[in-house]
Amino acid sequence: MGPASERWRRDLESWAIPEDILATAPESPWHFPVELFVSRAEGSTTVRPTFSNQAALVALPEGGTVLDVGCGGGGASMPLAARAGRLIGVDSSPDMLSAFREQARQRRAEVDTVLGRWPDAAAKAPAVDVAVCHHVFYNAPDLAQFAVALTEPARRRVVAELTAEHPQTRLNPLWLRFHGVTRPTRPTAMDAVAVLREAGLDVKWQQWNEPRPGGFRDGANLVAWVRRSLCLPPERDAEVTEALQDQLVERDGLFGFADRPVVTVWWDPPTS
Template identity: 45%
Template sequence: MSALDRWAEQLAGWAIPEHILEAAPESPFALPRNVFVRRADRQLGGPRTPTHHAVLAGLDGGGTLLDIGAGAGAASLPCAEAITHVTSVDTNLLPEFADRAESLGLPHRTVDGHWPQAAEQVGSVDVAVCANVLYNVADLAPFVRALHERTRRRIVVEINAAHPMTGMNPLWQRFHDLRRPDGPTADDAVAALRELGVQPEIVRWQKKAVPTPFPELVETTRKRLCLGADRSAEVAGALRGTTPGIRHMTTLVWSPERTR
């Protein structure tokens, strides 16, 4: 099996069984908007990450930036000093992104859509950044191809070292007697990219996970587990005493010119 096929197969394994999904009183796929807003505001007020440094190096003092799956701008807006124009592609938080770009005096445009379908609405840019999106992309080839077609200098991809939902695996076992996958990982993403001719620079780093307010954590976890509000106390009991810990991250950097 090719690395690309293995990537897609492992992601398909995360599908929620139909009988559980049909019984869910609320969608398990929607995260509270304030999760992404807090993340962006925290990055704007905190130290830069290796992802930000890679973006800044690509902008080289001034250039245009594309942020795919931008949320409220956590991956791009901390680099505002070197951005001459930024385009955000997202489906949920475009107003929040625009508000923060405006507060920074940053020329910007928002595009409502998913990549690569939204690529037709985006012009050429100097640098593209894509943070915490790849685990939602089963078909990597058209995603990466569209990045190469739109980007001149540098592509920067941030990804958790392990699938971000693996931390909930014990809870799925507890509440549904369901064994969840443990892959793919960032290393699987690298293997798949290499099959596409990409040889990325790999930067591995860590950051302390920021605690979510406990009531919000309970409700978000309950919904992700496809449980009703009547199970909130049980979920709270399962989560009580847990700590955020350390998040292991990977930043992948490459030049599209070298893969054309």
Template identity: 40%
Template sequence: MDADALDARWRAHLESWAIPARILDGAAADPWAHHPHRFGVRSDLAVAVSDRGPTMTRVAELLPGSLLDVGAGTGASSLPLRAQLTSLVAVDTSAAMLAELTVRADKLGVAVDTVEGRWPDVAPAVPSADVAVAAHVVYNVPDLADFLRALNTHARHRVVLELTHRHPMSWLGPLWEHFHSLKRPVRPIAEDCVALAAALGFAVQVDEREAPLERFSTIDELATSACRRLCLDPSRAPEVADTAMELGMWPVPRDRWVTVWWNV
């Protein structure tokens, strides 16, 4: 398949993850939302532990230098490299996430320029950098070919992506079937992103490892998250916890994290 066909297939697979209106209309909160506090905790841990898995290693190989972090969140993929950054530009759709990143960057003595908006819509306003990184973002990107092309044109030396092997909401499949009789999709998966990047002409290389973090620290945390993702009332958390235990979903197995990278 050529790049256009692979891009269309990626978009179609992502669209299949849409939550039916009959379920979404009953949601007490946005089931797709991400909370800055939870992301901030993970960023703090990444800074404290100085994890050097494949993604950090591939970025650090081209530093000291400038870094463009797209879908930066609160800085988990950039701030651990603070000592090697000559400049940092962080792009994210969430002003709250960027605010949390800025607080952490200030404490660490990292000068950061933030750009609020969706990539690649804001790309014309963003400077190039030695390395461009986008971690745990692509499953939110329907037009992946344009996203990757813009990363490639903004990186002087290397592009690095990190993503889970499967869609990050895949772990919820048994609960969707139990509570809503809804079977969730299987794709897209990391191999689909790799195939598209290769079809675009990038000399893609891939590293993989087990996720360094547990998804949840307690069954109660799982249940609270699952209620929101499943559009269930928060009061049903104990029922969700019991069901997860009955279905053998606790503890949740760690994801496989895939690092996709190429030199420009």
């Protein structure tokens, strides 16, 4: 493992929740809410294609195939459905995969799903034209291995998207307020770029800040998600709501966080 990869792994480890706090958590703090990622997928085709969508579309032939790794409800690949011949979603959550199939069905797209963790699930992924992977890199301790495995099935391009800063950083003030704990700030998207370059991938990147669709229909569900992430019990919801006041926005009837910078990273597999 090179120095950038090693640093990435160490920085991700530094996000571990202190044992004494984790021991008091009434529910798992690591849950991805299906509702949120379904709404991201639903909204993804109601706005104009984002920078990440365009980076994928220019490499995707009419009727081509798309692999969406850590697909959730399909926020990364549904905007490609009108051009793609087939979408293949990979996720470690069966509930996310059923949501992904439903989103594809609503768009009359052919769909396959693979249940499993990337890169272990890579052996079950078919060769495709374009691979997309949005908002999963911060879940990959061995990012170089994860990204090289994305490159192998992709004939034309890999497009990844991630927040410029670790997604949990916006809860850092709440960790200080509720637990007196100072949370980390690294790694960042630029650290990811360094890892990918160290792995020999010829990556390009672009930071942007367009509004991203999606959120919770009921603001209470958003508060409950944050409260679980903070390892707090439901009785603390009112305090969490108060602490979040400046960060929450309502958009198109959905409750979410204010937009923040994201980074698109893309690379084309070498032609041999």
